Amino acid sequence: MNPVERLYLDALEEGVERDDRPSPGLLLTTARARRRPAAVTVPWAAPYAGRVAAMDAVLASASTDDWARQVVEGWTLQQLVAHLTAKDGLVAADVGAPVLGPPIGTRDPLGRTAEVQAAEEGRSPEETRETWRAQADALCAHLADVDPATPAAPDGLAIPVRDAILARSLETWVHADDAARTSALRLPPPVADQLHPMADFCTRLVPWTLLATGTDGSGSTVRVTLTGPGGGTWLVPLDVGAPEGVRECGQGDAEAHDAQACIVTDVVAFCFLLGGRGAPDSLPAEIEGDRELARRVLEAAPVFSGP
Amino acid sequence: MGLQGDDALLHQRVVSGDESALAELYDRFSPLVFGLCVRVTRDRTIAEDITQEVFLTFWERPLAFDPERGTLRAWLATIAHRRAVDHVRAEERKKPSHLGPRLFEREPAPMEDSVLDAEASARVRHAVQSLPAEQREALEMAYWGGRTYRQVAERLGLPEGTVKSRIRQALRQLAGMLAEEGVR
Secondary structure (H helix, E strand, O other): OOHHHHHHHHHHHHHOOOOOOOOOOOHHHHHHHHOOOOOOOOHHHHHHHHHHHHHHHHHHOOOHHHHHOEEEOOEEHHHHHHHHHHHHHHHHHHHOOOOOOOOOOOOOHHHHHHHHHHHHOOOOHHHHHHHHHHHHHHHHHHHHHOOOOOEEOOOOOOEEHHHHHHHHHHHHHHHHHHHHHHOOOOOOOOOHHHHHHHHHHHHHHHHHHHHHOOOOOOOOEEEEEEEOOOOEEEEEEOOOOOOOOOEEEOOOOHHHHHOOEEEEEEHHHHHHHHOOOOOHHHOOEEEEEOHHHHHHHHHHHHHHOOO | OOOHHHHHHHHHHHHOOOHHHHHHHHHHHHHHHHHHHHHHHOOHHHHHHHHHHHHHHHHHOHHHOOOOOOOHHHHHHHHHHHHHHHHHHHHHHHOOOOOOOOOOOOOOOOOOOOOOOHHHHHHHHHHHHOOOHHHHHHHHHHHOOOOOHHHHHHHHOOOHHHHHHHHHHHHHHHHHHHHHHOOO
8 A cells, every 4th residue: 555545545534424434234144144153152162163264264265266176185175175074073973963964984084084075076165165164063053062071083082072172173274274375365373362272282282292103201391382372381291191281381480490391483383283284393493401302292293183 | 553463363353253353343444434435436325335345345255355465444445445436437337428329438447456546646645735834744754754653743843742633634634625626
């Protein structure tokens, strides 16, 4: 915007009466019909409802070409959306929410993905989008009556649904970002309130990623500081059996200095690393203390990121 | 000035499907968008419709806006201006010509992503020339010189409050002059 235009708009703004504008009238009602707002749900599922709405915003901008373009895993955007429906459906089945699409034949995430993708083949992208969104919204609505400790296993391993839904938030976010990039759009990160629980979940995964890669971290603790809105500082004992698990702490806390290694990095970059986006060795991070330990932690981080 | 962080947050909230962010946005920017539409179309009913449509467009496809490439205010104003001008052109095409059917239709100028065309920019610059000297000086320092109120105040050796009210007076005068001249 050049200075003349800025001046023109400022003059216009100064010249109009604050009261002289149409009432919003049916604005919100019409807006809801154009693009659904985030589903109303329990606070612990709000990050998921938010990422679903963000994915829907990406889909709202998708052209016919975008829908047919490969995004990840050799899947087109339409197949990717079917993949999200499939995995959301597995969580839905675990908590007794409605499962959309074909009946569940297999609980293997990739097998279930193939089932839903086959059912969506030949349907229009809008229909695939509608089924995915309806599945997500049905899950959100159902969670109001679900104990957050109820086990759910979208990836094979049973974890409390409260965490399973954070895993779904992270995957929906990562794929929304994949799709946005393919369409040359820039997806902004979640608001801080919704990002923080996802960041917390990612730090709690760290000991398990080490275990899964066969690295023995027992007896060691790392301090992870995630910068930016939604970030924080966590003490992460690397032994999954540690009596005191991963916990958030103030940077000034005395115990925060007990760690063998400290990693400081951007909160979004860290969540994406766990989500399988970005290479551990190119992550912009400041490391103090045991560099070898910190390197092993970062290298193990993406281990659970599937398709 | 300095609302960039605000823009980014409102954008994040709208992308996340937060309806209250749309209501806040309307509250903040509808006087400007509506004012601009009235000025271009000279029809309050049409201007109301276009105003609604501008905010609905933002809600439906919020990723068309990128906070790294400009302010939300400028983006909304640009969309509003484009829609209003399109409306005026469509109306003009409908008007019967006194000279019978035209042999050829003049091609509409390609629409750029800007609020003012060259002619209108020149009129704004001209209007600035006819402001009282004191107001003009402060305004030019702020806009052509890209200075903050504080920097203008330092240069002029005046309290910041005085500079602020001088510039606001200038903007109001300017708005009046531009309305008379019919700058679209």
